[in-house]
Amino acid sequence: MDQEAMNQDCLRAYDDFIRNSVTSEGCPPGISDRVHIGEGIAFGGSEPYDTYSEGIGWGMLLSVIMDIC
Secondary structure, three states, X not given: OOHHHHHHHHHHHHHHXXXXXXXOOOOOOOOOOEEOOOXXXXXXXXXXXXXXXXXXXXXXXXXXXXXXX
């Protein structure tokens, strides 16, 4: 796979993450967006669309990758 194809894969993963995992719904006052786990996904009594640090971490990693692509 060449560099351009890898860059396109990174962009696609970033766009998918933003489109499917970031929302402004349910944010506390003063917070504009949050990462959620999605519909139908629950861990140990959590509710669908809860926020977890793992999701935030994936978003941070994708952001760094996008910065260097």
